[in-house]
Amino acid sequence: MTMDVTFLGTGSAYPSPHRGASALVLRTEGECWLFDCGEGTQTQLMRSQLRASRITKVFISHLHGDHLFGLPGLLCTVSLNSSPSPTQDPPTVDIYGPRGLRHFLRVTLGLTGSQLLFPYAVHELEPTPDQSPPEGQLSLEMTAESGPLHPQERPGRTVSLDVSTDCYLLFEDKRFVVKAFRLFHRIPSFGFSVQERDRPGRLNSELLKELGLKPGPLYGRLKAGESVTLESGRVVSPSEVLEEPIPGRKVCVLGDCSSVMGEGPLQACSRADVLVHEATLGDEHREKAVDHGHSTPKMAAAVARACCARRLVLYHFSQRYKPGALQRDGDEDDVEELKRQAEDALQGSGVEVTLAEDFLTLPVLLRRPQ
Amino acid sequence: MTMDVTFLGTGSAYPSPHRGASALVLRTEGECWLFDCGEGTQTQLMRSQLRASRITKVFISHLHGDHLFGLPGLLCTVSLNSSPSPTQDPPTVDIYGPRGLRHFLRVTLGLTGSQLLFPYAVHELEPTPDQSPPEGQLSLEMTAESGPLHPQERPGRTVSLDVSTDCYLLFEDKRFVVKAFRLFHRIPSFGFSVQERDRPGRLNSELLKELGLKPGPLYGRLKAGESVTLESGRVVSPSEVLEEPIPGRKVCVLGDCSSVMGEGPLQACSRADVLVHEATLGDEHREKAVDHGHSTPKMAAAVARACCARRLVLYHFSQRYKPGALQRDGDEDDVEELKRQAEDALQGSGVEVTLAEDFLTLPVLLRRPQ
Numbered sequence: 001m002t003m004d005v006t007f008l009g010t011g012s013a014y015p016s017p018h019r020g021a022s023a024l025v026l027r028t029e030g031e032c033w034l035f036d037c038g039e040g041t042q043t044q045l046m047r048s049q050l051r052a053s054r055i056t057k058v059f060i061s062h063l064h065g066d067h068l069f070g071l072p073g074l075l076c077t078v079s080l081n082s083s084p085s086p087t088q089d090p091p092t093v094d095i096y097g098p099r100g101l102r103h104f105l106r107v108t109l110g111l112t113g114s115q116l117l118f119p120y121a122v123h124e125l126e127p128t129p130d131q132s133p134p135e136g137q138l139s140l141e142m143t144a145e146s147g148p149l150h151p152q153e154r155p156g157r158t159v160s161l162d163v164s165t166d167c168y169l170l171f172e173d174k175r176f177v178v179k180a181f182r183l184f185h186r187i188p189s190f191g192f193s194v195q196e197r198d199r200p201g202r203l204n205s206e207l208l209k210e211l212g213l214k215p216g217p218l219y220g221r222l223k224a225g226e227s228v229t230l231e232s233g234r235v236v237s238p239s240e241v242l243e244e245p246i247p248g249r250k251v252c253v254l255g256d257c258s259s260v261m262g263e264g265p266l267q268a269c270s271r272a273d274v275l276v277h278e279a280t281l282g283d284e285h286r287e288k289a290v291d292h293g294h295s296t297p298k299m300a301a302a303v304a305r306a307c308c309a310r311r312l313v314l315y316h317f318s319q320r321y322k323p324g325a326l327q328r329d330g331d332e333d334d335v336e337e338l339k340r341q342a343e344d345a346l347q348g349s350g351v352e353v354t355l356a357e358d359f360l361t362l363p364v365l366l367r368r369p370q
Numbered sequence: 371m372t373m374d375v376t377f378l379g380t381g382s383a384y385p386s387p388h389r390g391a392s393a394l395v396l397r398t399e400g401e402c403w404l405f406d407c408g409e410g411t412q413t414q415l416m417r418s419q420l421r422a423s424r425i426t427k428v429f430i431s432h433l434h435g436d437h438l439f440g441l442p443g444l445l446c447t448v449s450l451n452s453s454p455s456p457t458q459d460p461p462t463v464d465i466y467g468p469r470g471l472r473h474f475l476r477v478t479l480g481l482t483g484s485q486l487l488f489p490y491a492v493h494e495l496e497p498t499p500d501q502s503p504p505e506g507q508l509s510l511e512m513t514a515e516s517g518p519l520h521p522q523e524r525p526g527r528t529v530s531l532d533v534s535t536d537c538y539l540l541f542e543d544k545r546f547v548v549k550a551f552r553l554f555h556r557i558p559s560f561g562f563s564v565q566e567r568d569r570p571g572r573l574n575s576e577l578l579k580e581l582g583l584k585p586g587p588l589y590g591r592l593k594a595g596e597s598v599t600l601e602s603g604r605v606v607s608p609s610e611v612l613e614e615p616i617p618g619r620k621v622c623v624l625g626d627c628s629s630v631m632g633e634g635p636l637q638a639c640s641r642a643d644v645l646v647h648e649a650t651l652g653d654e655h656r657e658k659a660v661d662h663g664h665s666t667p668k669m670a671a672a673v674a675r676a677c678c679a680r681r682l683v684l685y686h687f688s689q690r691y692k693p694g695a696l697q698r699d700g701d702e703d704d705v706e707e708l709k710r711q712a713e714d715a716l717q718g719s720g721v722e723v724t725l726a727e728d729f730l731t732l733p734v735l736l737r738r739p740q
Contacts, residue, residue, distance in 0.1 A: 013447075013450055014412060014446065014447040014450065015410075015412065015413050015443075017416055017417050039410065039412070039413075039440065039443040040385070040409065040410045040413055042384065042385065042409070043385050043386065043387055043410055063483065064482055064483065064484075065442055065443050065446050065478075065482045066443075066446075068482060069409075069442055069443040069478075069482075070409065072435060072439055073384065073385075073391075073409040073435050073439045076384065076435050077384040080383055103477065103481065104478065104481045104482075107473065107474065108435075108439075108477075108478060110512055111433055111470045111473065111474045111508065111512060111513070112433050112434055112439075112474075113433065113434065113506060113508075113556065113557045114435055136483060139518075141518070142480055148509075148511070148512070186483070187483045
């Protein structure tokens with residue numbers, strides 16, 4: 001089962017012709033989960049190999065426009081280009097993000113008369129007051145939903161911090177557990193952790209043969225964790241014939257931040273296969289970065305090291321950093337320098353560093369059992 | 371004084387990599403007036419020769435997302451890239467559009483914590499109930515501004531239809547008279563007419579020499595329309611020494627429509643130098659076009675003919691029509707065919723037809739006095 005991450009926009013503050021605004025897609029089994037949706041994301045999607053119609057979930061890290069302004073248009077275009085089944089109801093698109101997102105979508109879709117051919121639900125995360133300076137907090141008056149529901153809006157949940165885990169449990173199913181956690185930024189910001197569940201190891205076919213068990217329904221029961229009884233009366237338990245379980249992969253995407261908050265982020269991102277962290281400015285601009293609620297490569301590296309991540313992916317670069325292909329001799333700002341700064345800070349840790357670029361696709365490989 | 375029109379997006383419904391969503395700029399004396407602002411307009415501006423910081427007025431024809439979703443992001447980016455004078459207050463950006471626009475901007479800018487370094491005011495046009503089918507009308511509940519004003523929001527006017535002219539007078543100054551007029555669409559839609567005032571003709575320098583008048587302040591007074599008295603006591607009136615006035619130019623931009631409404635549009639667009647009209651689909655798709663509130667080339671041509679326009683510019687093409695440069699042999703839909711259809715309908719009228727493309731700049735030349 002393949003899993004990969006595709007960056008659609010790696011620029012901060014606004015989209016430009018050489019870097020889109022923030023957006024990336026985690027793809028697995030043909031489903032696409034979109035993380036952030038800056039203006040122009042729908043056009044970036046059209047330029048990529050991904051299909052916007054496969055988006056089933058959207059995660060918005062925070063409400064700044066460069067992470068959000070593309071969402072109403074994306075939903076409209078997905079709808080315009082969809083051809084609903086005459087017999088099946090289209091599935092609901094689940095949208096997760098900070099309080100205020102429901103109101104934002106209701107107003108933008110409502111005032112523009114945007115009809116959608118599929119239902120959507122906004123599940124809001126309740127920030128804690130310490131996630132931003134006081135001036136970055138939205139009053140209840142501003143986020144209160146007013147006006148009629150969009151015809152395709154379904155009731156969404158409001159998710160509060162689970163203080164025992166310092167995380168927000170967004171959902172879990174047979175394959176995934178998805179959590180959010182708190183970050184500090186100019187306005188409340190969140191990170192997301194997608195944890196694939198471990199899967200049972202392969203059946204040891206030699207051993208099964210020795211036991212006289214032929215391929216058939218019993219194999220399936222063993223794989224599903226049930227013991228089976230042979231004709232001889234011998235009971236075979238799964239642990240006898242299954243190899244080590246295949247560890248689930250973990251992909252974590254952090255929104256804009258100058259720091260993580262509490263224990264939640266480190267636990268949710270622990271041993272992440274891929275940790276996507278912003279690095280808006282180089283280490284030499286640390287003060288300015290922090291003033292604006294942002295991180296430098298060294299700061300991102302510290303998070304990756306604390307989480308024992310396998311790979312740190314840097315993105316959300318100031319538009320002053322051109323993509324490598326557009327870099328010219330004498331340009332003052334070199335995005336490769338951001339990579340070097342993170343690598344320097346991670347020496348000896350074993351964490352690999354990748355610079356994201358628009359349209360980079362990064363496979364997330366299964367770990368071999370240990 | 372140069373005047374030109376640059377198309378930033380000529381596609382309908384949504385932006386695509388080969389056609390931006392609706393936006394065009396009328397530029398005169400370094401000021402840029404933006405007409406519609408679909409998603410991605412700020413990126414298209416960066417790709418063009420225009421400077422977003424020169425935008426002083428924005429006109430939104432109607433509230434569909436492909437004409438509007440780029441506006442909050444554009445305002446934010448203009449602000450981010452501005453360097454306000456320490457001594458002068460920045461001028462207010464005036465934004466004109468249908469009722470509901472003020473609420474849209476207040477919510478989108480407010481919820482995203484978007485701070486602007488310049489003030490803005492939204493002047494709302496009150497639609498009449500016959501401008502759209504009943505389901506396209508926004509309830510007062512939906513458009514009522516709620517929540518606190520954006521810190522940079524200045525009170526805007528609400529402009530109602532002037533029944534004597536069947537138009538909305540948006541503003542007039544020494545150089546321009548700008549009006550809006552009603553169109554019929556799925557939701558209320560408007561067109562805009564920018565009428566440059568006539569300017570006094572040139573001074574006849576030979577005649578002035580004969581009268582013994584040397585270049586100096588008296589020239590300026592004559593040009594400004596004042597009579598002057600020579601030393602001899604002879605009174606010279608402007609009409610004696612001024613050539614014919616230079617007629618002002620007129621540029622008209624119509625939003626999405628399947629028809630114009632009443633006498634206002636034809637009068638406001640009468641003898642337009644440039645009439646920009648949508649042509650979403652070819653004449654062979656007329657029924658579908660009208661069903662969706664849109665026009666075909668023949669329908670646009672009829673408006674241009676009725677107005678005695680000099681030039682009809684077609685835009686807002688369905689994304690099925692690729693730009694000429696991307697057209698391939700065997701492609702079913704050919705945008706050039708839309709031009710031929712308009713030209714056929716305009717035979718003998720003297721109206722020239724232009725197909726807009728993204729980044730086309732069209733100079734608007736002064737007419738010679740007649």
